[in-house]
Amino acid sequence: MTDITKTTPATRGLIPLPEAAARGLLLGGGIATAASAFLAWTWTSEFPGDLTINGYPGGLQWLTFTAGLLTTLFALALYGVRGLGWLLPARNNAPLALAALGGLGTTWFTVIAIANNLGGVVNLEPGGWIAAIASLLPVLGAFALPQEGVGKDSTKESLKAYITKPDAIPAPQPLTPWLERAVITLATILGLAVFTYGIDTEYGELFIGYLFVVVFFTWALHTAGIMDRFSRLVAHNRSFTLAMGFLAAIAFPFTQTDDHYANIGVNILIFGTVALGLNIVVGLAGLLDLGYVAFLGVGAYTAALVSGSEFSTFSGVQFPFWASALTGAAASLIFGVLIGAPTLRLRGDYLAIVTLGFGEIFRIAVNNMDGDSGPDITNGPNGIPAIPDLNFFGFNMGQAHDIGGFTLGRFANYYLLMVLIMAIVVLVYTRAADSRIGRSWIAIREDETAATAMGINGFRVKLIAFALGASLAGLAGTVSAHVTYSVVPTPYQFAGSTPPNSAFLLAAVVLGGMGTVAGPILGAALLYLLPEKLVFLQDKSLLAFGIALILLMRFRPEGIIANRRNQLEFHETGQLDVPEQTTLTDEPATVTKAGA
Amino acid sequence: MTIMTTPVLEARDVTMRFGGLTAVRSVDFTVNAGEIVGLIGPNGAGKTTFFNCLTGLYIPTEGTVSYKGTVLPPKPHLVTQAGIARTFQNIRLFANMTVLENVLVGRHTRTKEGLWSALLRGPGFKKAEKASEERAMELLEFIGLAAKRDHLARNLPYGEQRKLEIARALASDPGLLLLDEPTAGMNPQETRATEELVFAIRDMGVAVLVIEHDMRFIFNLCDRVAVLVQGEKLVEGTSEVVQADERVIAAYLGEPFEGDPGAAEAAEVAAAEAGAEAQSTTSTKGEAQ
Structure with a gap:
């Protein structure tokens, strides 16, 4: 070559x-x-x-x-x-x-x-x-x-x-x-x-x-x-592309006749939104968080507790959606800061292990807060069922509505709500990434010592990334509680055969492309659709993803959608000072990306 | 020589111990405004350790470091905020950020737009971003990398990466710039260019402290040179004074200086035994000088 x-x-x-x-x-x-x-x-x-x-x-x-x-x-x-x-x-x-x-x-x-x-x-x-x-x-x-x-x-x-x-x-x-x-x-x-x-x-x-x-x-x-x-x-x-993508996302439920597919859509959106939040933590700030799904859980449980469900500990309380969304996001934020403050002093592998531990702590704690082994808050393994559907100004999300000749079922309604939340998260992500704080996240990821020597308070900006990522996941969690009718502790684990769990979230970010907007969403769509569609894979899905991830890391380490940083190809050809890595990789086109 | 009275950096009695090893031993050191000061010494003399004590990467076991009269807290980001910027011996750019972004990161301490203003994008945010970018472009023009603003830092040739590191440090508007071996790995032309650059930085009103192995570079450049040997400051003075000092020569050549008992005999025996081999070593040492 x-x-x-x-x-x-x-x-x-x-x-x-x-x-x-x-x-x-x-x-x-x-x-x-x-x-x-x-x-x-x-x-x-x-x-x-x-x-x-x-x-x-x-x-x-x-x-x-x-x-x-x-x-x-x-x-x-x-x-x-x-x-x-x-x-x-x-x-x-x-x-x-x-x-x-x-x-x-x-x-x-x-x-x-x-x-x-x-x-x-x-x-x-x-x-x-x-x-x-x-x-x-x-x-x-x-x-x-x-x-x-x-x-x-x-x-x-x-x-x-x-x-x-x-x-x-x-x-x-x-x-x-x-x-x-x-x-x-x-x-x-x-x-x-x-x-x-x-x-x-x-x-x-x-x-x-x-x-x-x-x-x-x-x-x-x-x-x-x-x-x-x-x-x-x-x-x-x-911005035109973003608007078109948004329109396309809104158009999706109108192309569906079966609400089952809108259900797949809303689950992909929830999964994708959480993956995008994780992308702030992993893709921008470079903090490997293996317990991220706990923040989704905090949001979901908070929303369930204030939803007015009769099985909730606070069954008399019923917040309107905007309030429960904010409460869920705030609870996740507090949880994120509580976890982040002690753990973010660690770097690399140590941080990954500690976050993995804290993620499991959440699940086990929720499992035990049933009145027997702890305070009665979450009903333990039974969770909080019968979460009522959302109601916006008399528009009941639980019922099918006819709009302009199209029938929008329950999941289509939630899908559209989730598109709105996804839009907010995309906006937050892009704006935060392209700013002083976003640059300092990337600088921390690239070289923490040099970043602190440039005057960046490493702990502070890492904590902000952690808290922001957590609250976005919590926001998605509030919707997911209503979509699934009930919250139980089991989905919020490190690894399982169905998304979302921390391993799948991380896989979605890495597979799709770290540090991009479209990457984690695409990764989430793929990771949700594959086990959903390939029923025969269901018990071997973790094995299949393991193999897929290994292959991807071997042949396209930057993910399906490469980050702009990894993609920039400059006119440095023939420049002697550029390290000659060309001979090591198979595809000349991806050499500059692969070095990331 | 101009008269320099206001000290920018004052290190008093700085000692750094790693367990039983004393890397830096009660060093007193001052850099005055408008000065270029060199810090030299053989490998392992403790130059970089001393540097790290100054910039807050290490907390000195004893002694204090003060900048313009105030004692510096031992936290790197607070040291930078106070007005001391540094470069690294091994280039530590943000390799996957563009040239411009690298310099913008250097602006971090001089701007204060947080997450909320980034999310809300008010007029203040846009103004601050614009001002930061203008200042960064000024610096890139100053070091001659303005045309490469959108290149990734890792794609720059070695010499330009060194320059970019200096620009990034200057972006924090420092009163004192610490350069850790700025000409390591450079060819003579590049070294000359770096010399000009350091003079230009001094003319901007920034005091400079340089660690370097290249003696010609140091003696051309510096108003004052301090020599660190085995963690102690051996001598400090103008280039002429330091160049003439026998102990400095001895420290660099590794030869015994006057009053070192028995060393002369030992050397003689060794020379006699090793013969040609010893001769070749001395000749390489001579070349090294």
Whole structure:
């Protein structure tokens, strides 16, 4: 990879085919893949999605169709078809190879799942075989495209070269402001559509196929340089993008017919909000907090106690929502300061262990405050059930309402409330991060000794981060108490198989990208959806996440969405003083990020 | 020589012990306004320990450090707030922050916008942020890094990282700047440039205390030089005085000075025994000087 010989006379492909044939395979294969989705793949409708109809795709076939279509688009862009040049600005092979692989993955997964679920390949109709072969063609084509380094390096290196993002991607032509906004709007609508489809997948197979398509095509767009261009657009229109994202979030329940999916949505939002709060503590201030879910618990219990539930110790007390939200946040803040003040004198691993301990203390204390082993406050393991629904000026959140022809169910109502809270948390996060206090958090994270030598009172700013993170989690907790009808101690543990728990929260932050706004929310969505959709994973989900996290740390340590700091790529190439780490990592494009 | 009367920094009888080891032994030390003072000494002489005592990183076992007449509390952030800024021997920039952000962090003690004003974003917040940025850009222009304001600190070449560290320290508007080996690892041209930079800082009205190994740099730069050997201040004076002092030469060369009993004989025996090997060592020592 460090080889800089520029013009090798004849670069060739990994598969020895003439270039014209390779391109033809890509285009033809893409079309054939898309077309094969219209055939019958199996004879029985026992396989979910009904793949038995000739002439109309169903279920997973739609995903194969989409993958084939997108591969075709990329292939057409390679041919230089007018209007598609933006898809392949660097005219590199990686997007083509990844798109083809995405199609191959979805199709073969479907075919194998059919054979596996129904008991043998005999259940495949000819259409299934055709699809399997058709989806292989673009892959062959992609790896037959001439690629620099093939023939010189080992096969493994060459394969890597096919899916690596090139260093230099030509700068895009500047767009007019309204065009930039139009692109962002389109991307938001597309994102909402893709996200909604993912939430609405009805069975595990469809969700896995969906993941194949989404992961490979996002990766393809990344290697094509389109993601970089888009993040530049976002950087130009930050507030517009935020507004669009907010609108898209509000639009979500209106696209749903089943309140069950709104329930998934509201849980993702609660999980994401808490993850964003944790991101202040972990991502900005660099304090590893392993007991963070306790603050969510404090908020939830506080809200439950003042909710007017007859099982609450203060059953006569019923605060309006704004008051209970503030009380919950304040209680969490006090709890955060109480925990933070003694523990924040510790650094690194010691802090992590102590916060882990305090998190467990909360759960065990709540478990024991039942009147037998302690004061009667929380009803012990029974928790506080029958929390009444919220009521805003006669608008009962517990009932379905018709708004403009759309029916908004109970969870949709709470979803919209949670969007509002999420917006507040995003605002708090972005404003705090971009200020004197945010800079001092980052400075503390980077080098605490140097930061104190610059006049930063380390303990004080760390305590502020801790308290702010805690109160945001408490705020989310107040809503979650009403959404789930009851609060019990069990969810507020360090690790469990369903979110939210401290390990999942931390995983959401790290997986999504520390120090970003979108990262933890995306991470939370992924971590919530995966166990929700993949039922067969449920008892092995912790193992699966362990493996996923290890792989992620190996290949993309900055998380799915990289922080601006980790992403900034400057024109330091050829500068001798920049430490030469290039040879150590596999992907040149992520070198500067990986050093974080 | 100008007449300097107002002391900026006064260390009185500073002693630092780590268990049984006395790293710094009752050092008296003064830096006056408008002065550039050098602190030299062989490796392990206790220079950095003394530095850390001055900046509050260590609490001196005995003695006091005062800045402009008031005794400094032994807390680094309070020392910085009082008006003493420092750089580090091994560069300690905030590597993943941009050049501008690094300098803005240096402004921390001179601004006071807290969390609430950051969240509410009133006019006061915007004004303060703008003023901080202007001051930071002034400093970046002063050290010549204004064009690289948005680069990450870790992507700067070594010499520029040193400069940026100085700018970050200057951002706290100090009355005294402590430089811990500012030219370590620099080539002669860069060292020259640093010299100019230190003079310019002095001309801004900031007193400077420099620890350095590069003798040419120190003797060109400093109005006064103090020599620390084995935790004790051996000699203090102008460059000429220090350069001429035999004990300083001896301390640096590791040779026995007059009155050290038996050392001369021991050296003779060693020389006789080791022969050529000993000769080569002395010659390298000579070069080192």
